[in-house]
Amino acid sequence: MDSQPVAGEPSAELLEAALRGLVKDSGPSVRKLVQNEGEGTRAIMAAASTPSTWSEEEKATAILATIAAAIEELRNPRWKRTTQAAFRIPAQRFRAAEFDSLTARWRDLAREDDEQEANEDAADRYRGYWRNSAAPNLARALAVRFAELNANNGEGWRTYRRDESSYAPTMLPLSFERSEMLYQFEGRRGVKSTNCRWLFAHGPVEYYEAVGWYYSDPDANVEIIPRANCELDGDYATLPQGGRTGRLRFSHKLKVGERYYFSYETHFNSEKECRPTILNEVRGLRTDVMIVRAQFDAQAVPQRCWYFDVSVQSQGWQVPPAGASEVLEVASNGYVDHEFRNCQHGRKYGLRWTW
Incomplete structure (x- = not known):
């Protein structure tokens, strides 16, 4: 029946x-x-x-x-x-x-x-x-x-729901053993991010699709610039809700079980003040260790900064009270970071703050 x-x-x-x-x-x-x-x-x-x-x-x-x-x-x-x-x-x-x-x-x-x-x-x-x-x-x-x-x-x-740059899951056969990213600011304006990634290949793979997005200007003319062990393959593609994606081709096709390091920068090219959030959505099968760093301008240090780990971007906006475990101390020179572990595909990890 x-x-x-x-x-x-x-x-x-x-x-x-x-x-x-x-x-x-x-x-x-x-x-x-x-x-x-x-x-x-x-x-x-x-x-x-x-x-x-x-x-x-x-x-x-x-x-x-x-x-x-x-x-x-x-x-x-x-x-x-x-x-x-x-x-x-x-x-x-x-x-x-x-x-x-x-x-x-x-x-x-x-x-x-x-x-x-x-x-x-x-x-x-x-x-x-x-x-x-x-x-x-x-x-x-x-x-x-x-x-x-x-x-x-x-x-x-x-x-x-996708409030940030929306991108269909690619499900490339790779995961990241370690991902490190550094966001840099001038005043309250985001300037660029630097991404360093150590991947593990679960199947033959020869590229990674990097996404560039500025958090208050989805139409910004962002650039994705290879720095080590990758090169930009072809033109950028514009995403449905703003931002760009660029294919970063590796030096060779990776074999099953192979480990590989590559890095790239994203230049935001916008004069707008950054909306107070930076995040990374896990697009590999998983990420074992992720370190999100921010170098704020010493003349524009946030009043309060905290980390978040959510499945939906609209979550986590409530400002935590002083002394909460997720609140981070920002150094007098504007530097702050947080380490996440066992990050899952599709979840978002990052920092939020109040100016």
Whole structure:
């Protein structure tokens, strides 16, 4: 017997139609959902009962993040691979304009499998996987997940909210044994950050997708500058809610079990005062040790500074009382740091302060 839908569970059939509409042509995007482009997109937006205070863009971004998480949980590797290509995951693999066609993305899989020239006929088997198995199974999983997230006035959706630079999970096969970052200020203006990373490769990998974002000016002309054992590969890409991403290619393709060090800087290039937060979202599978440092201007030292570790960026804004364990002492020269351990994928770690 088929299981009965839970109360408030969206129709899997409607969600499947929406998924088919989302992946057509250039694939899913915040714009396509907000502007109701493609078949079924209105239905998927209506199915998500996010908090009423959210904008349409925030709602669409959370939906895409939820879909990406559900895809990651698909157990059949054939369905998962087919669906990842349909949704342009990982983003950097399918970033080029040549992949603005669903058939082209599936042809690329066929080329990888067969090591031969892949044409539309070669992509037919992936079209079959998607139509007959992957799309229906993903839709059923999403129907259940949407019902869970819609409970309690949509509070569950906050897990997928992205207030900062939004970026689809790439799930590159790497983790970081150590990440160190230093943010530097002139007055109350953020100038640059320096990132040093020691990674461990869980599979063949030859690049890292670095994200540049300034905390009060998402349209800032940020630059990502390689410093050691990497080089910028191609042009920057602009992210849906501001900020940029740049692919940093390593000196060689890493093998399973290989360790590698690289570093880069992000120049913010903005005259605006920095919003009082700096953070790092774990985009590797995990980070064992993360050290976040800030070098404030000695003439503009914060009144109070504390560290945070959250799953949702909107959490943690309450100023802790003096003497709380998370409050940090800022040196008279403006320097402060905090070390985090066992950092998990998708969580955010950083510093906040009051001027």
